[in-house]
Amino acid sequence: MSQEILVNVTPREVRVALLENSILQEVHIERSLHQGLLGNIYKGRVNRLLPGIQAAFVDIGLDRSAFLHISDMGIQLENNNGDFSNVDIRDHLVAGKEILVQVYKDPIGSKGARLTTQFTIPSRFLVLTPGTFEIGVSQRITNVAERERMQNMITPGPNGGYIFRTVAEGVSLSEIEKDKTFLNTLWTEVAARSRLVKAAELVYAEIPIVLRVLRDLVGYEVEKIRVDHAESVREMQKFAALYVPALVDKIEYYGNDRPLFDAYSIEEELQKALQRNVPLKSGGHLVFDQTEAMTTIDVNTGSYLGRSNQEQTIFKTNLEAIEVIARQVRLRNLGGIIIIDFIDMYDPSHKDNLLQSLTAALAKDSSKTQISELSSLGLVQMTRKRSRESLEHILCVTCPLCQRRGSIKSLDTVCYEIFRELKRIAKNYNWVGFVIIASPQVIDELLNEESSMLAELEASLGKPIKLQTEMSYVQERYDILPLSEKD
Numbered sequence: 001m002s003q004e005i006l007v008n009v010t011p012r013e014v015r016v017a018l019l020e021n022s023i024l025q026e027v028h029i030e031r032s033l034h035q036g037l038l039g040n041i042y043k044g045r046v047n048r049l050l051p052g053i054q055a056a057f058v059d060i061g062l063d064r065s066a067f068l069h070i071s072d073m074g075i076q077l078e079n080n081n082g083d084f085s086n087v088d089i090r091d092h093l094v095a096g097k098e099i100l101v102q103v104y105k106d107p108i109g110s111k112g113a114r115l116t117t118q119f120t121i122p123s124r125f126l127v128l129t130p131g132t133f134e135i136g137v138s139q140r141i142t143n144v145a146e147r148e149r150m151q152n153m154i155t156p157g158p159n160g161g162y163i164f165r166t167v168a169e170g171v172s173l174s175e176i177e178k179d180k181t182f183l184n185t186l187w188t189e190v191a192a193r194s195r196l197v198k199a200a201e202l203v204y205a206e207i208p209i210v211l212r213v214l215r216d217l218v219g220y221e222v223e224k225i226r227v228d229h230a231e232s233v234r235e236m237q238k239f240a241a242l243y244v245p246a247l248v249d250k251i252e253y254y255g256n257d258r259p260l261f262d263a264y265s266i267e268e269e270l271q272k273a274l275q276r277n278v279p280l281k282s283g284g285h286l287v288f289d290q291t292e293a294m295t296t297i298d299v300n301t302g303s304y305l306g307r308s309n310q311e312q313t314i315f316k317t318n319l320e321a322i323e324v325i326a327r328q329v330r331l332r333n334l335g336g337i338i339i340i341d342f343i344d345m346y347d348p349s350h351k352d353n354l355l356q357s358l359t360a361a362l363a364k365d366s367s368k369t370q371i372s373e374l375s376s377l378g379l380v381q382m383t384r385k386r387s388r389e390s391l392e393h394i395l396c397v398t399c400p401l402c403q404r405r406g407s408i409k410s411l412d413t414v415c416y417e418i419f420r421e422l423k424r425i426a427k428n429y430n431w432v433g434f435v436i437i438a439s440p441q442v443i444d445e446l447l448n449e450e451s452s453m454l455a456e457l458e459a460s461l462g463k464p465i466k467l468q469t470e471m472s473y474v475q476e477r478y479d480i481l482p483l484s485e486k487d
Contacts, residue, residue, distance in 0.1 A: 003222040005213060007236075008260050009229035014209050017266050018217055020364075024269045026330050028217075029394050030209040037062075037103040037113055038387055039122075039206035041190060044068075044101045044115070045199040046093050054089045057112075058101060061200035064112040068101060072116040074131065098199045106388045109292060121183055121190075124215055124243050125168035125176055128183040129161045136163040146170070154180060159187045167218075182243075211239050214247055225251045228260040273331050273391055276406075278324060284317045286324060289406075290392055294337035297325055301343060314343045315350045319357055326361035335367070335386020344378040355380070401474050409476050411445040414438070418446075418478055419457055425480055426461050433464040433483030439473040 006017040012033070018026040030036060042060035049056050057065035070089045093099070105114035121128040129136075133156040137147045141164070150164045153173055157180065168176065190204045197203055206212065210232050218225065225247070227233045233253045240247040254260050261267045272278070278286040280302070287298040299321045301313065325340060340358075345351055351374050358380065362369045365384070372381040398404045409417075418436060425431070436446070446454055446467055458465045466483060 005217060005222060005225045006254075006260055006264060006266065007210060007213060007225065007227040007229075007232065009210065009227065009232045015261070016209060016213050016217070017261065017264070019264070023327070024264075024266055024331060025327060025364075026217075026333075027266075027270065027273075027391060028209060028213075029391075031394075036106050036206075036388055038106050039103065039120075040202060041100065041102045041119065041194075041204040043194055043197050043199055043201055043203055044099050046095050046097045046099060049090060049093060049095060051088065051090055054087065056089060056093050058099065058115055059200045060101065060103075060113070060115070061202070062107075062113065064107065066101070066103070066113040066115045067111070068099075068115040068117075072104070072114070072118060074116075074118045100194050100203065104387065108386065108389055109393065120163075121187055122165070122215065123179045123183050125165055125171055126179045126183060127163040127165060128159065128187055129163060130159050130187055132161050134161040136161070138164055138166045138168075140166040141169050143169070157184050159184055210236055214240055214244055218244070218247060222247075222250060226254040226260060227251065228254045230255075269331075270391075270395075273328070274395065278328060280317070280320050280324060282317060282320055284321065286321060286328070288328065288332070288334075290332075290334065290390065294339060295334045296339045296341065298341045299343055311345065311347055311350070314345055315347070315354075318342045318345065318350075318354055322354070322357050322361050326358070326365070329362075329384060330365050330367075332391045333388065334390055335384050338382050338384060340380040340382065342374070342378045342380060358382075401476070408474075411441060411475070412449070414442050414476060414478065415445055415450045415453075418442075418480070419453065421480055422457060422461070422465070426463070429482070431463065431482040433466065434461075435466050435468055435481045435483050436478065437468045437470050437473070437481065438478040439475050440469050440471065441475055442473075442478060443467050443469045 002021055004019040004022070006019065008015040008017075013029065013031045016028040017024055018028075044058040044060045044066065047057045047059050047065050054070040056068045058068050060066050070087055070092070073092065075087060075092065099117065100119075101115040101117055102119050103113045104116045104120075107113045118132070119128075119130045121130070135151055135154065135156065137150050141147055141150070146169055150168065153176060154162060156162070162180065162183075164176075194203045207215070210227075213225070214236060225236070227236065230253055233251060236251050237248050240251060256263065259267075261270075276288055278288065280286065282302075284302040285300050287300065289296045289298075299318060301317050321342070328334075329338065342354065345354070355371065355374055359371055362371070362382075367387075368385040370383045374380055402408050418438070422434060422436075425434070436443075438446075454465065464483060
């Protein structure tokens with residue numbers, strides 16, 4: 001599998017696109033006005049304890065207090081099964097206490113950042129885990145012999161243990177030792193700075209996205225890293241020369257007049273990733289609905305009829321949907337609970353094959369996923385680790401018209417609301433008449449389809465009703481004002 005990485009740099013925004021076999025798989029966006037906090041370390045101050053849910057709000061200098069749960073504090077439990085019901089957070093924290101914390105989940109929607117005191121400091125091949133003196137290996141490394149080699153390669157240092165990252169597979173001891181030395185030096189600097197800064201101040205900031213690309217996204221399969229900003233190219237090459245020398249020659253400047261993302265059709269793919277419906281080659285389609293609680297994905301056969309029996313047609317459609325779902329989940333960066341409504345199948349072997357195919361398709365995803373069994377209703381529940389905003393939440397805002405309902409009130413619904421409101425006003429206020437101010441569409445509906453009802457209402461109230469068009473009003477908005485005696 002060949003990979004390419006495209007980096008589009010502008011003064012206000014950096015966009016990174018990961019392509020696998022020339023197909024867009026992931027997009028990472030960082031804007032100067034809304035930079036991510038993931039990985040940052042702060043000296044926080046406990047604002048308030050919430051004993052009922054064993055958590056605390058911590059001030060780290062942001063507009064909203066961050067959230068720290070007791071399960072993220074590295075407290076050792078006697079029962080060792082993750083049950084915190086018998087642990088009281090008040091035994092470990094008090095309001096006003098200063099505490100060193102790290103952001104492991106960016107603020108999402110109305111929720112503040114999520115914090116932990118179990119620190120992780122990543123480098124190219126290793127992750128330092130201060131305070132946890134163990135050696136771990138990425139679960140993506142499945143070769144038993146290689147895992148044993150890694151486990152025996154190094155021992156925990158004075159600051160903590162280490163986790164071997166996936167890209168460390170097959171890497172020599174000398175390279176690992178360089179990473180180990182770098183991480184220990186970095187953590188020593190972080191610890192020293194934490195003693196100097198005041199509460200609610202930043203102690204350690206993650207490296208910018210143009211450098212994180214080289215540390216976190218680039219594997220040995222990457223053929224080219226194309227960047228359309230000359231200064232960023234120099235910065236990335238300098239970083240690579242120090243930490244990832246093998247990548248220096250792969251970083252190149254893209255100086256073509258045609259925008260980088262246009263040349264690779266990335267802009268078009270981003271627009272498609274914001275749409276609700278995603279077509280399948282067979283003629284079927286997927287429907288994505290993203291809410292605060294979960295994301296649902298509905299699989300439909302559409303116009304696909306198949307050439308064999310119905311069960312085989314449904315099975316083929318579901319299998320085709322899996323590859324598209326796996327890609328769209330990564331591209332849209334969907335996290336939390338995801339419910340997939342596959343088309344009902346009756347053959348047990350088809351159901352088993354479906355789950356195996358879904359697991360295999362999601363294996364390429366760098367974010368951790370968990371998949372449940374296929375239910376009797378054809379539903380698969382899965383979870384995907386959510387650490388940053390989805391693509392839709394980064395690029396879009398709530399629709400001022402429908403308020404994210406995905407629909408607006410119909411013309412007749414608005415007209416009937418107006419009629420009811422007129423009756424309420426007439427009962428409570430002694431106006432000489434009424435002026436209805438509404439959008440052009442609503443006024444046209446009142447003058448045409450609802451004209452007879454409007455006339456009957458005017459007669460029953462015994463007072464004149466005048467209509468006034470307001471071009472700036474959306475379809476659901478209207479006002480009813482008193483008619484002046486001059487009118």
